[in-house]
Amino acid sequence: MVDVAALAGVSVKTVSRVVNNAPYVQPEVAQRVLAAVAELGFRRNHLASSLRSGQATATIGLLIEEIANPFYATIAGAVAEVASEHDTMLLIASSEENPAREQQLLRDLCARQVDGLLVVPAGDDHAFLRSEVERGTPAVFLDRPAGGLPADTVLLDNRGGARAGVRQLVELGHRRVGILLDSTAIYTMRERLAGARDALAAAGLADDRLIRYGIRDPETAARVVGELLDEPEPPSAFFALNNRISLGAVEELHRRGSAAALLGFDDFDLSRLLPYPFTVVAYDTRTLARTAAELLFRRIQGDRSAPRDLLIPTVLVDRGLPRR
Amino acid sequence: MVDVAALAGVSVKTVSRVVNNAPYVQPEVAQRVLAAVAELGFRRNHLASSLRSGQATATIGLLIEEIANPFYATIAGAVAEVASEHDTMLLIASSEENPAREQQLLRDLCARQVDGLLVVPAGDDHAFLRSEVERGTPAVFLDRPAGGLPADTVLLDNRGGARAGVRQLVELGHRRVGILLDSTAIYTMRERLAGARDALAAAGLADDRLIRYGIRDPETAARVVGELLDEPEPPSAFFALNNRISLGAVEELHRRGSAAALLGFDDFDLSRLLPYPFTVVAYDTRTLARTAAELLFRRIQGDRSAPRDLLIPTVLVDRGLPRR
DNA sequence: CGAGGATCTGACAACGTTGTCAGCCCGGGA
DNA sequence: TCCCGGGCTGACAACGTTGTCAGATCCTCG
Incomplete structure (x- = not known):
C-alpha cells in the first residue's frame, strides 16, 4: 500500500480510501491510485484490515x-x-x-x-x-x-419422527417390532429410540428384548436382522435408526425374500431404487x-x-x- | 495480552514468549503468566500473530x-x-x-x-x-x-480409463456403442469422449451418430437411452460418461428388461445394489x-x-x- | 465580505502480536 | 580481579491497514 501511495503520489490513507470505495476522493486521484494498484498488482491484506478496524473478519x-x-x-x-x-x-x-x-x-x-x-x-x-x-x-x-x-x-424432531413412524407400524397391525441402533451414547439415537418406545408403550407393545444395540455398519445390521428373523417368534417389522443400518437391513430382507415391514430413519439418495421397499422418516x-x-x-x-x-x-x- | 502482562507483573514480550513456548523464561514467571492467562481467559489473536511474524497463516x-x-x-x-x-x-x-x-x-x-x-x-x-x-x-x-x-x-486418467472400458466392450463383440455425455465444454467429458473414440477408431467402429450430447440429469439420460433403443439399429452397449447419466441409463434398461451392456464412468455408493448390473471405470x-x-x-x-x-x-x- | 459547510487530503496513532536489540544478573575461567 | 558468555527480561519498532483529527480548499448563503 505504501508502494502504491508512492507511485500514485498520494498518502497511504488515500489509497485506503480508494480501495474501500470511501467517499471524498477526487475522481482523477482515484484513477491514479487504481492505475498504481493495477500496475503493482496490489491486493489488500484482509487480515491487517480486520485487525485494525476490529470489525468482522467475514x-x-x-x-x-x-x-x-x-x-x-x-x-x-x-x-x-x-x-x-x-x-x-x-x-x-x-x-x-x-x-x-x-x-x-x-x-x-x-x-x-x-x-x-x-x-x-x-x-x-x-x-x-x-x-x-x-x-x-x-x-x-x-x-x-x-x-x-x-x-x-x-x-x-427425532423423537416425534420415530414415534410417528412406529405408530404407523402399530396401526398396520405389527405387534413385534425389531429396533436396530448404534449406541445410546449418541444423542440422536437416544431420542429416536425414545420415540419408538413412546409409540410401542402407547399400544402396550413395549418389549426391550427386540432392541439390538451396537450396530455400526451395514454388515452388522444384516447379520442382526438375520438373527432376529431366525428366532422362534420373529419380528414382523423392523425399525432401523439410521441409514447405514437401513442399508444392511434392506440387503438381508431382500436376500431372504422376507415380507417384513421396514421403517428407516434418514432418507438417502437412491433409496427408491433399492430392491426392497421401505418407508422412511425423512427430513430436510x-x-x-x-x-x-x-x-x-x-x-x-x-x-x-x-x-x-x-x-x-x-x-x-x-x-x-x-x-x- | 497487555492485561495479562499487567496481571502477571511482566512485559507483554514475556507473555508472548510464554504463550509461544519460547525458551529463556523462568519457570516460576511462566507459571504466573499462565495463571494470568487462565484467569483472564486470554486467547492469542492468530491474525495479529501472523500479520506481525509474516509467517504462515496455517x-x-x-x-x-x-x-x-x-x-x-x-x-x-x-x-x-x-x-x-x-x-x-x-x-x-x-x-x-x-x-x-x-x-x-x-x-x-x-x-x-x-x-x-x-x-x-x-x-x-x-x-x-x-x-x-x-x-x-x-x-x-x-x-x-x-x-x-x-x-x-x-x-x-480420463482418456485412458474410457479407452480401456470401451476396448473391453469391443472385445466382447459389441459393434454399436451408444455414448451418452453432458457437454464437451467440460474438460473431463472431452477427455472421456476422446478415449472412447480412440478405442472405437482402433477397431474401425467409430460412428458419431451414436453419440448423444447435452444430458444433464438421470431423466434425460433415461429418455435418450429409450430413443436409441427404439431406433432401427439400436446399440448393443452404452457408455455413460458420468454417474448421473449411468443412473438414468440403469433405470431405463431395467424398465425395458433390456440385455444391453452398460459401462459407466464414475463409480458411486450403492452402485452394486442397483437393479441392473453395470461395469464402471472407477478411480479413487x-x-x-x-x-x-x-x-x-x-x-x-x-x-x-x-x-x-x-x-x-x-x-x-x-x-x-x-x-x- | 465573512461565516459555515461540504469536499478532499494527509499525519499520526492504533489494532495485537513478535523480531530485534540492549541490558541485567550470575557463574566460571584467566 | 576482570571479562565473557549464557540465561532471562523488557523497550521499542514494526507487520499492513484504518479511525481520528486537523488542515486546506472551494462553494454557498446571508
Whole structure:
C-alpha cells in the first residue's frame, strides 16, 4: 500500500480510501491510485484490515464430524450458501467425533477471530466456549444439543419422527417390532429410540428384548436382522435408526425374500431404487443447516435476544409398508 | 495480552514468549503468566500473530464447484485430512461452475493470506493468479487443468480409463456403442469422449451418430437411452460418461428388461445394489485429492521445482458385461 | 465580505502480536 | 580481579491497514 501511495503520489490513507470505495476522493486521484494498484498488482491484506478496524473478519467457522459424510456435506453446502449470501467465507473443521479434538478446533477457530461458530457437537461439555461467547463470538449448535452452555440450538424432531413412524407400524397391525441402533451414547439415537418406545408403550407393545444395540455398519445390521428373523417368534417389522443400518437391513430382507415391514430413519439418495421397499422418516438436512446458519447471522448482526431452541419437523415418506 | 502482562507483573514480550513456548523464561514467571492467562481467559489473536511474524497463516484455500456434491465432499474430506496432518485449517469456497465467481473467490482467498490454494477450476483462464503465485502463494489444480498458467496439476486418467472400458466392450463383440455425455465444454467429458473414440477408431467402429450430447440429469439420460433403443439399429452397449447419466441409463434398461451392456464412468455408493448390473471405470477420489494436497504442502514448505503434472490411474471394475 | 459547510487530503496513532536489540544478573575461567 | 558468555527480561519498532483529527480548499448563503 505504501508502494502504491508512492507511485500514485498520494498518502497511504488515500489509497485506503480508494480501495474501500470511501467517499471524498477526487475522481482523477482515484484513477491514479487504481492505475498504481493495477500496475503493482496490489491486493489488500484482509487480515491487517480486520485487525485494525476490529470489525468482522467475514469468516464463520463450521465444525462437523466429517466432511466426506453426505449428511455433513449437505450441511456444509447449505451453510456455504447462506454464508455466501452474507459475503462470508467458511472455515471448516472435522472433529471426527473426538471431544478433545473438537475443543481444540473450536479454540483454534476462535483464535482466528471468526465472526461466529456453527457446531455439530461431538462432546457433551461446551462450557469452555462460554468466555468466547461472552466476548462476542456467537455460536449456534445443530443436530445435537450443546452441553453446559446456554446457546441457540437447531435440532431435528427425532423423537416425534420415530414415534410417528412406529405408530404407523402399530396401526398396520405389527405387534413385534425389531429396533436396530448404534449406541445410546449418541444423542440422536437416544431420542429416536425414545420415540419408538413412546409409540410401542402407547399400544402396550413395549418389549426391550427386540432392541439390538451396537450396530455400526451395514454388515452388522444384516447379520442382526438375520438373527432376529431366525428366532422362534420373529419380528414382523423392523425399525432401523439410521441409514447405514437401513442399508444392511434392506440387503438381508431382500436376500431372504422376507415380507417384513421396514421403517428407516434418514432418507438417502437412491433409496427408491433399492430392491426392497421401505418407508422412511425423512427430513430436510438443508433446512436444518440453513435455519442454523440464518440464526447465526442474525446473532452476528447483533440480535441479543435469549437463546432459541428450534425443531425441524420430519416427514413420513411412505414407500409401502406391508400389513401384519 | 497487555492485561495479562499487567496481571502477571511482566512485559507483554514475556507473555508472548510464554504463550509461544519460547525458551529463556523462568519457570516460576511462566507459571504466573499462565495463571494470568487462565484467569483472564486470554486467547492469542492468530491474525495479529501472523500479520506481525509474516509467517504462515496455517490456512489453505480449497475452491470446488459445490460442497454438497459427493465427489467434491470426498475431495474436501481428503484435503481436510492432509491439512489436519499439517496443523492447517481449511477455507472452503464453492464456485458453482461460474468462472467470474471463481476468480472473485480466489482473489478473496489470497486477500486472506492463505498459505496455498487447491483449485478445481471452473473457468479456463487463470492468468490472474500469476501475480499471486509469483508472490509466493502456491496453487495446485486438480481434476481439471489450469488455463494460462504454468502450475501443478493432478488429473484423473480420463482418456485412458474410457479407452480401456470401451476396448473391453469391443472385445466382447459389441459393434454399436451408444455414448451418452453432458457437454464437451467440460474438460473431463472431452477427455472421456476422446478415449472412447480412440478405442472405437482402433477397431474401425467409430460412428458419431451414436453419440448423444447435452444430458444433464438421470431423466434425460433415461429418455435418450429409450430413443436409441427404439431406433432401427439400436446399440448393443452404452457408455455413460458420468454417474448421473449411468443412473438414468440403469433405470431405463431395467424398465425395458433390456440385455444391453452398460459401462459407466464414475463409480458411486450403492452402485452394486442397483437393479441392473453395470461395469464402471472407477478411480479413487481420495487419492486424487490427497496427492494434490500433499503436493501443495511440499510447495508451501519451499519446494520450488518445476510444475508437475500427475495422472491418477483408473480401474475397470467389472460387474458383468454381456457379450454381443 | 465573512461565516459555515461540504469536499478532499494527509499525519499520526492504533489494532495485537513478535523480531530485534540492549541490558541485567550470575557463574566460571584467566 | 576482570571479562565473557549464557540465561532471562523488557523497550521499542514494526507487520499492513484504518479511525481520528486537523488542515486546506472551494462553494454557498446571508
